[in-house]
Amino acid sequence: MNQVEISNELKPQLTNENMHIQLSVPQLVEKVLARNEGILTSTGAVKAETGKYTGRSPKDKYIVEEASSKDKIDWGNVNRPISEDAFANLYEKVINYLNEKDELFVFNGYAGADQDYRLPIQVINEYAWHNLFIHQLLIRPTAQELGSHHSEFTIICAPGFKADPAVDGTNSETFIIISFEKKIVLIGGTEYAGEMKKSVFSIMNYLLPERDVFSMHCSANVGQEGDVALFFGLSGTGKTTLSADPSRRLIGDDEHGWSPSGVFNIEGGCYAKCINLSREKEPQIFDAIRFGSVLENVMVDEKTRIADYDNGFLTENTRAAYPIDAISNIVNPSVAGHPTTIIFLTADAFGVLPPISKLTKEQAMYHFLSGYTSKLAGTERGITAPEATFSTCFGSPFLPLQPTRYADMLGKSIEEHNVQVYLVNTGWTGGVYGTGSRMKLSYTRLMVQAALEGELNNVETIKDSIFGLHIPLHVPGVPDLVLQPNKTWADEEAYNKKAHELAAKFRENFLSFKNIDPSIVIKGGPIA
Template identity: 75%
Template sequence: MFGVHNPETPFKLLTEANLLVQLSVPELVEKVLSRGEGLLTSTGAISVSTGKYTGRSPEDKFIVEEKSSSSKIDWGAINQPISENAFSTLYNKVLDYLKQKNEIFVFNGFAGADKKYMLPIQVINEYAWHNLFAHQLFIRPEQGELDGHSPEFTIISAPGFKADPEVDGTKSETFIIISFEKRIVLIGGTEYAGEMKKSIFSVMNYLLPEAGIMPMHCSANVGIEGDVALFFGLSGTGKTTLSADPNRRLIGDDEHGWSANGVFNVEGGCYAKTISLSREKEPQIFDAICFGAVLENVIVEPNSRAADYDDGSLTENTRAAYPLEAIKNIVSPSVAGHPNTIVFLTADAFGVLPPISRLTKEQAMYHFLSGYTSKLAGTERGITSPQATFSTCFGAPFLPLPANRYAEMLGEKILEHNARVFLVNTGWTGGEYGTGSRMKLGYTRAMIHAALEGELNNIETVQDEIFGLHVPLHVPGVPDEVLQPEKTWADAEAYREKAVELAEKFRANFKKFSGVAPEIAEKGGPINH
């Protein structure tokens, strides 16, 4: 689709190694077990440990500083530059390292379910389970699609290779490097498979806008009437959980593009958090973890091999990777029309944002750029109370281009297709984290249902005095008092103090968006008193 093929295919440079190309799921599972990379669980899933790194390593992610792309990149703490020489040296070292291995695993597939915008990719792995992960997360080729398959981007993942920061120009032994000119993602020093998934998403966030397509860090589903809904949100806000609705068909759970034709999934699988997972609360995800699925850092009982999803002793970021086909009600292929409803999800640990509010276009742009949620006490060393965190466009770590580019595309799409936008707080009510309680999932589902069914389009609202949000006075299946945060707090003054504190954090964060139209800051954010 993008018309630029990988100028130097790493695959051809690895012919001396024992390349195992396009193994099936059963073959890869056999390799994982015979190589001692993981265990078979009672449901047939593979259980693995990612060792030292149980999540992404954003400080070790780089983009190669190249003439063809350098002027387009939003350089900074997220998009860190690395020289072409440093990349070339590491690239050759990794290839030499892989040539010494008895088995190297190769997957050929695609990113982007709309065939008009498909990106042919190749994934080269040191580990069999990483190749199984790639097989389940990316789009698998159909019969005949590998004829003439020429990758436009290649991932090379060598977790066993450790960089020397003083020699290689990295910050640690770990590195995730994207070369837009060479069309290569080079990964080393980390076993966390999510780096592969998110690197391709970063690539698509660079390529798609050039084709007039908006890339989105969101889940998506479609109703019986063909109405499409998008769910934006950072990790832990309920993006995957709320999009896996038995009454709606899933398009995808994490990464999408919005073209002139509608929405399409970037991936062919799901990467769901599993901490505290149960069949009762999330039946679709629970049942998807079967043969061929990959469980990351989930504790497994030694004899029964049953997964203990309540055990977060290795990490709270336990994950399951499985193909979309493991979900019963999916859209296949993962392509649908234009969204009718857009939901921004936030887990507000301050307990002051309304559980649901309807946004104007300016508010939608403001909250999209803000990308607010909370970090909780105890999740990171040094965090002793809830802390506001803002991730631009709900996906700052994956945006190579300036934020305004993505926000402007969203604003244009909302206007063009008259999409309704809601802000939904899946976080705390009745007090902040430690005092209040988490919003009941049943209430959140009822609010989402009402929004998707159009039941909130003409319902009476009241404007929040601090955040300016338009809050429905009634939602079917939800007590009225739950809808007004102040009414759920025992101490109204304490609520107001905490709300004002969060509003100031919003304002302080938004100052970095200097190029944004003035009306977005004036009409989209908290009310100035």
């Protein structure tokens, strides 16, 4: 039904009579402008600012501790519990707050392009630009689908409502709370639209494994022969750049499910970083930012309304949200077969990981659980040297279940479908950051291309003496010397010291995992 549906177990209900349900993009743009929530840029995109919070608030995210789900959740620093009473009290306050608003905006859509696994979702927004954002990010229903849409999860976003930590049991004025039992997400105290997107992903990361679907934080594309590739990687590793291949069609850029039938996009849009964006660097993203798109915290010339993507005055985390069909080279619908190749991307500022290496199943599971890349000096306050950072399964902030649940599904899928897995280092070679040089993008593209085309499936390899990785001795178009990192350093003793240092960090990080199959550590991790 095209209506507002919230769990009938909770009181009060929304009684606001001025709810705009399923407004079109032009109608939402008109509302954004009329309500002074944003401005129109020269390309027709809406530009809005998120105020105090220009990124996610991980310390303000909670999962309600409920009988039906509490034994499944991986509780800790990422998944923080909040009581059912605290949730119910906040829910009542938020609903009362929204019932007093002049207008509310409702969008009904889906998460999951595969109709066998999609989740009907309803989003209720205080702001029109938030509703435009989620309209572009979720999968938009057809008129026929809308007639039978029945939401199974409701997201209620009230950025103007601020919690009182002393009374409400929160960490701050901001809260993002998921109740898997009531099937509600409450968001308040933050205007950052990305909290809605990532809440949907967290929900799917809980629900999909229960249906034997591997949920993944990755981009995906498909070649002319129907061969599917997955790209996992944290920020700064080149995931967006390398998966946006003009010779391959994009399935999706960020969130996917891998079912017994194949891969499908969870979203219906893209949420791209746009700091230093240019048509030369990222033509697909640049040209997708047009009427109906949303720009977050991008500086715009007051007179010409031209976006200045190089200006990070408000934040370096400037963002653009647009529907996936704003990109021409896509798979539509966003569903494809089983992957033949998986690429793990890392930007190793220690300069010791090979630019490309083949992984066994155990190594793939090990590096998937590790989710390694480097933070660089100057990127964050207090970082004066390259720092190893690990994000479990390349997406730890959004994983409600035990990490091993996802890793086991990866291992099973690799084995069942004979998938080739590669670790690609887009970081430094010939020395650490500041001494060595960044791996040439042209070389990385050739290595990825060779992997995707199957040219490395049976190539001769050499085993790395410290990490145990299998390094191809030859990649077409890439100098052989580049492939073995120890040979690119002027001082091999310095290389060995730095490599052992990084290997120790991998081992230390792995101590945090529980119930790990010993073979993953023995066969998958560093060997020296």
